Amino acid sequence: MPEVRVDLVLLSLRQPGLKVLLDLATSGQAWALPGCQLGNRQSLQQAAWDCLRETTGGSQAYLEQLYTYGDPERVAGLRTISCVYLGLLRSDGLAQGTETRRWHDPAHPPRLMHDHKAILKYALTRLRYKLEYTAVGFELLPQTFTLTELQGTYEAVLGEDLDKRNFRRRILRAGVIEPMKSYRSGEGRPARLYRYRDDAVAEVKARRLFP
Amino acid sequence: MPEVRVDLVLLSLRQPGLKVLLDLATSGQAWALPGCQLGNRQSLQQAAWDCLRETTGGSQAYLEQLYTYGDPERVAGLRTISCVYLGLLRSDGLAQGTETRRWHDPAHPPRLMHDHKAILKYALTRLRYKLEYTAVGFELLPQTFTLTELQGTYEAVLGEDLDKRNFRRRILRAGVIEPMKSYRSGEGRPARLYRYRDDAVAEVKARRLFP
DNA sequence: AGAATAGTGTCTCTCAGACATTATTTG
DNA sequence: CAAATAATGTCTGAGAGACACTATTCT
Numbered sequence: 347m348p349e350v351r352v353d354l355v356l357l358s359l360r361q362p363g364l365k366v367l368l369d370l371a372t373s374g375q376a377w378a379l380p381g382c383q384l385g386n387r388q389s390l391q392q393a394a395w396d397c398l399r400e401t402t403g404g405s406q407a408y409l410e411q412l413y414t415y416g417d418p419e420r421v422a423g424l425r426t427i428s429c430v431y432l433g434l435l436r437s438d439g440l441a442q443g444t445e446t447r448r449w450h451d452p453a454h455p456p457r458l459m460h461d462h463k464a465i466l467k468y469a470l471t472r473l474r475y476k477l478e479y480t481a482v483g484f485e486l487l488p489q490t491f492t493l494t495e496l497q498g499t500y501e502a503v504l505g506e507d508l509d510k511r512n513f514r515r516r517i518l519r520a521g522v523i524e525p526m527k528s529y530r531s532g533e534g535r536p537a538r539l540y541r542y543r544d545d546a547v548a549e550v551k552a553r554r555l556f557p
Numbered sequence: 558m559p560e561v562r563v564d565l566v567l568l569s570l571r572q573p574g575l576k577v578l579l580d581l582a583t584s585g586q587a588w589a590l591p592g593c594q595l596g597n598r599q600s601l602q603q604a605a606w607d608c609l610r611e612t613t614g615g616s617q618a619y620l621e622q623l624y625t626y627g628d629p630e631r632v633a634g635l636r637t638i639s640c641v642y643l644g645l646l647r648s649d650g651l652a653q654g655t656e657t658r659r660w661h662d663p664a665h666p667p668r669l670m671h672d673h674k675a676i677l678k679y680a681l682t683r684l685r686y687k688l689e690y691t692a693v694g695f696e697l698l699p700q701t702f703t704l705t706e707l708q709g710t711y712e713a714v715l716g717e718d719l720d721k722r723n724f725r726r727r728i729l730r731a732g733v734i735e736p737m738k739s740y741r742s743g744e745g746r747p748a749r750l751y752r753y754r755d756d757a758v759a760e761v762k763a764r765r766l767f768p
Numbered sequence: 769a770g771a772a773t774a775g776t777g778t779c780t781c782t783c784a785g786a787c788a789t790t791a792t793t794t795g
Numbered sequence: 796c797a798a799a800t801a802a803t804g805t806c807t808g809a810g811a812g813a814c815a816c817t818a819t820t821c822t
Contacts, residue, residue, distance in 0.1 A: 347558040348595070350627075350638055384559070386636065390627035414625040414640050416561075416601035425597065427561055427638070429625050479690075494774075511776070512812060519810090534773025535819040705801075722803070723785060730783090745800030746792040 348416075348425040352393040353381030353462075354401065355412065355469035357452065358435040359486045364502045365449035366466060367401065367435075371459055377450070378459040379466070381428070394431040401447075408434040408485035412469055420461045432469050434485035477503050481522040484542040492530055492537035493517070559627075559636040563604040564592030564673075565612065566623065566680035568663065569646040570697045575713045576660035577677060578612065582670055588661070589670040590677070592639070605642040612658075619645040619696035623680055631672045643680050645696035664716075688714050692733040695753040703741055703748035704728070 356367040368377040382397045384390065394409050412432040418425060443449055450456060452470055455463065476482050483499050484491075497513045517523060524543055529536035567578040579588040593608045595601065605620050623643040629636060654660055661667060663681055666674065687693050694710050695702075708724050728734060735754055740747035 348561055348597075350559055350561065384627070384638075386559075387629050389629060390625060390638075411624060413622060414601060416595070416640065418598050418600060427595075427601075427640075429627065429638075492774085509812070509814085510774090511814085514775080516811085531820080532773075533821070534771075535775080535821090537774055703801085720785070720787085721801090722787085725802080727784085742793080743800075744794065745798075746794090746802080748801055 348427050350384040350427045350429070351381050352384055352390060352397055353379045353428050353430045353465070354394065354397055354409075354433050355379055355430060355466060356398070356401065356407075356433040356435055357469070357473065357486070358449070359437045359499055359502060360449055364452060364486075366452040366455065368448060368450050368455070368458070370446040370448075376457045376459045377455070377462075379430070379462050380447070384429075390429050394429075394433075398433055402435060406436045406489075408482065412472060413465075415461060415465065417461070422460075428465075430465055430469070432472060434473075434482065436488055437486060438488035474504055481520065481542065484523070490526060490528075490539045490541050492539060494537060496523075496540070559638050561595040561638045561640070562592050563595055563601060563608055564590045564639050564641045564676070565605065565608055565620075565644050566590055566641060566677060567609070567612065567618075567644040567646060568680070568684065568697070569660070570648045570710055570713060571660055575663060575697075577663040577666065579659060579661050579666070579669070581657040581659075587668045587670045588659075588666070588673075590641070590673050591658070595640075601640050605640075605644075609644055613646060617647045617700075619693065623683060624676075626672060626676065628672070633671075639676075641676055641680070643683065645684075645693065647699055648697060649699040685715055692731065692753065695734070701737060701739075701750045701752050703750060705748060707734075707751070 354367075358365055358367070367380060369380050370376075371378050380397065380401045382393065382400070384393050385396075388396070390411065391409075394411075398404075398407055398409060409431050412430045414427065414429045416427045420426065420428075452466055455466060458466065473482075477500060483496065483503070486499050486503075487495060493514055496517065497508055497510065500513070501508055522542055523540045526539045526541055528539045530539055565578075569576055569578070578591060580591050581587075582589050591608065591612045593604065593611070595604050596607075599607070601622065602620075605622075609615075609618055609620060620642050623641045625638065625640045627638045631637065631639075663677055666677060669677065684693075688711060694707065694714070697710050697714075698706060704725055707728065708719055708721065711724070712719055733753055734751045737750045737752055739750050741750055
């Protein structure tokens with residue numbers, strides 16, 4: 347009869363860089379991954395989505411089960427199993443920060459409760475691997491984006507610079523995005539907008555984009 | 558206060574082919590993945606290992622957390638969260654079958670309880686992917702093996718034939734196994750024995766062996 | 769005109785995939 | 796010496812990675 351919870355590692359791309367959403371614990375002394383207790387008639391997936399909706403108000407997102415933590419010592423005083431989901435939020439329509447809920451740099455998080463620091467670290471590792479062999483990078487962007495923005499996403503997550511021409515070649519050859527007719531104007535030459543093909547996401551699953 | 562269990566998908570290579578270890582349910586009508594309830598002071602990992610030891614008597618093995626299932630309807634009448642581990646057993650020192658515990662063909666399993674059929678299917682998919690980008694294939698073999706045996710393992714799991722020369726080239730270039738001085742004699746020309754380098758397993762994690 | 773950003777092509781090198789023959793042992 | 800299995804090399808095509816210049820728009 348342990349307590350079963352669902353916790354979320356919610357990542358999004360804000361300028362500047364990749365961020366993780368954290369809640370200030372009631373003690374006010376440490377931060378924690380947002381999460382909630384598993385309801386009696388809820389599936390884990392459902393609990394994760396419900397929790398996401400409560401947390402962000404319901405922006406579009408991608409969620410996947412990351413890992414389940416169950417060490418008896420991980421939460422002091424209360425036997426707690428935590429099924430952790432990794433969530434990627436589009437950078438449009440993002441929840442703003444409040445006093446007790448803020449976006450933090452995942453590479454240098456504040457003091458975190460329980461084993462949440464390790465969980466966060468693992469989530470980032472997983473995301474990097476995932477980015478290398480799936481097309482999941484789009485989940486962090488608005489529905490339409492320029493190739494430069496997409497490349498910036500990959501660079502932010504992978505933490506390294508990528509070659510512009512090689513990046514474009516690979517991502518276009520992969521066939522997961524398609525050009526739209528519109529352009530985004532800015533300071534210099536307007537950039538073509540792209541969107542990703544929902545129907546292509548599954549198809550790419552097995553292929554590795556960035557070896 | 559749901560019940561939390563650990564269930565195991567234990568795979569091993571027996572002649573002929575890949576097998577999964579299943580328990581006959583007390584009803585005698587269906588089979589189930591071996592598993593046990595999570596102890597009050599046990600971590601999930603620990604529970605999985607303990608359960609493995611009880612089930613197989615303790616042959617060497619590889620275990621990793623696969624997925625956690627928590628649908629409220631998955632076990633009739635009792636809210637059950639099941640944290641499933643994938644286990645690979647070396648083919649030496651294998652537990653023999655008994656009346657209520659047997660090795661089955663995972664591709665054509667008998668009638669399984671609850672959602673265990675879906676779990677098994679997912680485990681096989683994961684194993685195939687994993688085999689493609691890690692060196693996990695060795696975990697299914699005795700500690701020393703010939704290249705032909707290793708290739709056979711890959712073929713059994715992937716369900717397709719591989720070219721002998723290409724297989725050898727790749728697996729040797731990957732640097733995860735090393736030749737020993739001994740040979741295994743049999744019907745024809747004796748085959749060189751290899752063992753895998755434990756220290757290399759981590760190193761290969763990120764690389765993809767079989768694209 | 770100048771600043772800013774978008775967009776494009778080539779070469780080299782590594783590696784995957786296809787493919788057939790020789791080498792060593794046992795009976 | 797016949798049967799069985801182990802071991803080995805080459806060619807081709809695809810794609811990764813390195814690299815620098817032209818194109819378009821805004822001010």
